[in-house]
Amino acid sequence: MAGSKPKRLARAMDYQADDMPGAESFASEEDFRDALLFAAPVSGGQLTDMWSKQLRAWDHIQDPAWSTALPCTDERRTDIYSALGLEPSTRKLLDAAAPVIKVPGPVVISKEFVPWYATHQGKSWYWPMYAELLSRKGWSDEAITDLDMATESVVERLSDPTRPEAYQSRGLVVGYVQSGKTANFTGVIARAIDAGYRLVIVLGGTLNLLRDQTQRRLDKELVGRENILRGASEFESDYADDPEWSQGKFVEFGSAPSVLGGFDIHRLTTRYDDYKSLLQGIVALEFEKQEPALPLYDPQNLHRASARLMVVKKNKLVLGKLVKDLKKIRTPLAEIPVLIIDDESDEASVNTSRPKPDTERTAINEKISQLLTMLPRAQYVGYTATPYANVFIDPSDAADIFPKDFIISLDRPKGYMGAADFHDFDLDESDEERTYANSNELAHVRDVIVADDDDTGPLRRAMDMFVLTAAMKLYRAEVDGLGPDAFRHHTMLIHESNWVESHRELLGRVTKLWWQAGYSSAEGHARLRELFDTDLAPVSAVRAEKVSVPTSFDDLQPYIGPAVMNIGADQQPIIVVNGDKDLETGTADFDRRSIWKILIGGQKLSRGYTVEGLTVTYFRRRAANVSALMQMGRWFGFRKNYRDLVRLYIGREEKLSTGKQEIDLYRAFEAVCLDEEAFRDELKQYSVMVDGMPQITPAQVPPLVSQHFPLLKPTTPNKMYNARLVEVQSPGRWEEPTAYPTSPVDLRHNTRLWLPELESLAAEPIQFTYDTKKGLSFPALVGTVSATHMCDLFEALKWSAPSQFEPHMTYLRGVTTRALIDDWVLLAPQHAKPDKRIRLDSTVREYCWFERDRRRGPLFGAISDPKHRVIAHYIAGGTGRSDDPHTNVLCTERRGVVVLYPMVERDHRDVAANSGVLEPGRVVMGFGFVAPEHAHYDGARRVRFATIDSSRDTAIIDS
Known part of the structure; x- marks a missing residue:
């Protein structure tokens, strides 16, 4: 059985009996089944374990000669059983002992x-x-x-270590x-x-x-x-x-x-x-x-x-x-x-x-x-x-570490609490139906808006939450019988700066807050009760899953004192981790001892280092690029039995280390997460083999790093000189350019290009149902535009960063000239309420406008609403057939969708709201599009790109 392929079981058992006379062996498949069913627990466990490991090895082996089925599928397991020559009853037993794990x-x-x-x-x-x-x-x-x-x-x-030729x-x-x-x-x-x-x-x-x-x-x-x-x-x-x-x-x-x-x-x-x-x-x-x-x-x-x-x-x-x-x-x-x-x-x-x-x-x-x-x-x-720096390495540099042979993107592990668990990527920002149950932001994120350096309110509230969650862990360990090691560590991380002097000041501030908190006093308990009733209890009630939640603060109160004692043991509730021996107040050695402490740190706690038991994070640290910001996300990790208790207190109006531009740290993280997922999605798309060959090699991985938040570059500027995207084929995929112009002249030009299309839309909106189970819908004005006319309109648009849209324009030209698309449905979503409507220029009709802001310079963040994208995908054939008749009537095989968003930025909203009329130079006509699912050419290849190659003067690796 230890061979490279499954062989007939009966023959193997006969061979074992002949080869080892007198030894215990199975005479028939029926005896084998009896052994699985009735053997003593120890030997039966060994037998089951042995077969489980071997079956799963065969399940996931890649491209075996004895099976054409994909790894880890029911079809692969059927091929295994057929090769073993097993009867149905034996197969059933083995399926129960070792079910197919479809990873x-x-x-x-x-x-x-x-x-x-x-x-x-x-x-x-x-x-x-x-x-x-x-x-x-x-x-x-x-x-x-x-x-x-x-x-x-x-x-x-890797290369075969016994290979004679070195590679x-x-x-x-x-x-x-x-x-x-x-x-x-x-x-x-x-x-x-x-x-x-x-x-x-x-x-x-x-x-x-x-x-x-x-x-x-x-x-x-x-x-x-x-x-x-x-x-x-x-x-x-x-x-x-x-x-x-x-x-x-x-x-x-x-x-x-x-x-x-x-x-x-x-x-x-x-x-x-x-x-x-x-x-x-x-x-x-x-x-x-x-x-x-x-x-x-x-x-x-x-x-x-x-x-x-x-x-x-x-x-x-x-x-x-x-x-x-x-x-x-x-x-x-x-x-x-x-x-x-x-x-x-x-x-x-x-x-x-x-x-x-x-x-x-x-x-x-x-x-x-x-x-x-x-x-x-x-x-x-x-x-x-954060792979961005690595994929921008010059691939021609033979002595460098460019991943020329492979790039492997690991799947998100089960039980992992990552970026997506702190953001609402599938909910509209203005969705009034948000609750602790459906909104990750409401459940786990708390704003930190500090008026001045003396404002300690948000920090004290975060420390109160740290004490409450400590008590919750003690409560669960006892009530649920989880054992003493279930919550060996309980930590809070405060990350405001990398500077040692800042840590010195912060240590004094946090120490003072701790000893003045009065966690054993009536005042302190009243404060904790209020936080329990308004925050911890309602979140845990809908997110605690299989662990217990106290019915009231009174049930939790007996655990407050022990929690405070655990944190304040040895009179040192705070550990500074920054390398300054005069300042460090203890050791964050999670291997040697149980740690229930508040950690203050900077660089040492912002990359690679695992802060065990991290439950509450107070984050106001500044970062200048995506890689640095993501690596500071110490609140990501595995949070068994306390996911519902995790809280992120994060700065909402912070400045970068350079420049005067204020950013929202939470929104910056959200944009970074979108960039990361987009990059992983691109890798997944291009990992699909074309005619049995790799679609692209690592040396041809384009600069597929999005920038939803342009103030933060993907990596440091001196790691970004190996990148130029030429064409992106995106059939059936939502695409959303964001580099709109800033000058009134260009904005006026774009608005007047779109106005005739808006004016041509049907007079009455159509109600599109995007969630038939819940009966959720939105109204939109609808029209159709010919493929050539829409392509001409796209060509005529002005951009602040033309390079962002040009790879998409190359594709749109291609599908239009090849007659792979007949027309486009133009959707102009409308608000359910009669507010936020404007007339543009001398138009008689009114159109809904959307509040959107640029993250910095020319680029906006996310523009579209998830529910609008659902309908666009249906019409363009990207997600099958909808249950909504209004959507289905628009579906044809060679039809794309454009969703149009007249956007008004912060400086002009008062005028738009008060007068209901706005000059076209004050409106940004944003849009997203989905090309028809079948609108692609060049085989199954989806990308053409150029990568700067310093081995040639003006070298471009073009594919």
Whole structure:
């Protein structure tokens, strides 16, 4: 059964009986069923577990010769059972024991590669142990299968470590902030060293805090006790003072892996010690060869050699020591299969110097490039949640880290609380039907609008919520019987600045607030009662899911005192984490002890570092680009049994670190989230194979990074010189340009282009039902416009940033000249109430206008209303047939939809509201469109793009 494909069960059982006379075996399939049904619990459990693992391995293997069905489908499982020759009753039993887990698998953009992993000769040792550990930790079968598929997708695209010709594969894995990327690269390392990679270098962030956290995680879950001790006593371990070490929570093998038929891992870095030259370097880096005449990568040497693992900080001096030591070892560097894992690969690793021949690389990028140059068999895999810097790298730079071989986008893990859980992407901002149940913003987000530096009201309210949620956790631990480790950590994060002096002032302010809060007084309890009744209780009543909620504050009150005592233990309720030894008030070491504290920090707490138990966040930190802002989202993560308690207190009127433009931090995060999802959607679209070949390769990934919030660039400007989009084919997809002009002359030009179309619409609006179950609808004026006329209108429009619309215009020209579209339905949504109506120029008719504002410069944020997009998708054939007859009557195969929004910005709203007449130069005619579902050409390809390639003077990689 351990082979690469399922074979007839009866034949295998006969073979086992013949090969092992007297041994216990199954004589028939009926006996096998009896064993599954009636065997003793222990042996029956082992049998079921064995078959579950094997069936799921067959379920998700990619493109097997014995099945044409997609992985993880009922059809694939049927093929497996047919190959095994199983009867229906046996199939039913196995389905009950190991149901098909239909995980989607990661999205992969990849070059063609030589398959090798499925048939490699290495010993599977560390990956099975790691998967078993995750199962014991409570990971579901679905989550482990998902990780199995994702890690295999990475490792199979690395070069075969036994391959005679050296090849460097470089890839990028895109996860979500605090979503389990470490688990993924731990699994990748386990698989890679099982397959034969013998030197693993993990670049673990730019701070000791992050490096140490990564080292411990790998030691605990992968390396294991025996490899850590290497014959020493338990008390000599660098984890001797770690509670989880003494509790037996580090993985154990029973003996040294090499004694048990596996191979050892030698650590070249330890819990608190980064790479050190000479002492831990040269000798430890020497690789033993069982067959000296053969190269190390030969299977006879490779699979009998120990692996080396180091977790190295991204620091010029540390990496310099490693480069220096590698040059001294006797083992030829060209023979060593090396895996380099770069955690937070968009930070520090990317070369931010302009790509000119006479320009030196940035320091850390230079050291990584040296490693890649001197280690021909090194494979580079970057991990990040903000991939923008990586995809803008010059692909022609052979010594850089552009992911030329693959980009893998991980699926959002189950139970993860991320950006979408704090925003209402599917609700209109003015929707009066918002409730705590259907609005994430109402449930979890609280505004921070500070009048002046002495205004401590919002901060005190956030601290009150922190105390209330602490009491709720104690209540649930007792009432629901969750146990003492259910809420081992409970934290609040205050993030206002990166500056140490600001932390000093903030520490004084927060300390004063804490000791003056009066949490044991009648006044304090009255304040907590009010917050419980108006905020915590109503949210938890509809969002608590399977955990308990007190019926009143009186039921929660007995837990307030213990909660305050937990937070204020040792008279230090606050921990400052910023590297200033004179200022730091404690250690945020979540591994050593339970932490119920308020954390104040900046850079150390804004990238990569996991703040455990984070429940309340007070965020007023400024950021100058999308990557930095997203990485500060420490409130993302897994919140088991307390999702409903999570609160984000966020600044709504803050200034950037440069310039005078005020921004709304919450709206900035919302825009960033839209950008991220748009990028993932683009990757998913282009991951679809065309005629069995990749639609695009990573070197051809266009600059598909949207900017819903232009004040924040996708990444720092010096990482953005490799980008130009030429054409985007978008059949059946909503597209929404936002770079409208600012000058009254251009606005007047655009408005007068659209006015004849508005005037031609039907006199009475049609009521479109977008949710038939709830009977929700909206009115809109409707008309049709010929394809050529609409294309001419689009061509004539003025833009402040023409490059934003030009890729769409190229496509619209293409479908029009190819006669792939007959006409467009023009929808002008109207308000249900008779307000916000204006006449334009000398028009007799009145039209509804919409309040929309630019985020900065020419670009607006989101313009459209989700309910309008629903109808547009139906008419253009993007989402099947509607239940609304008014919608269906407009549906034809070659018809697109344009939804028009006359927008009035803040400066002109009083005039519009009071007079009902507005000059066309004060109106922005915004629109979105959906082209017909079948309006595409060039096969299944959806994109043409240009990527600047510095290897040619005016080079464009055009596809």
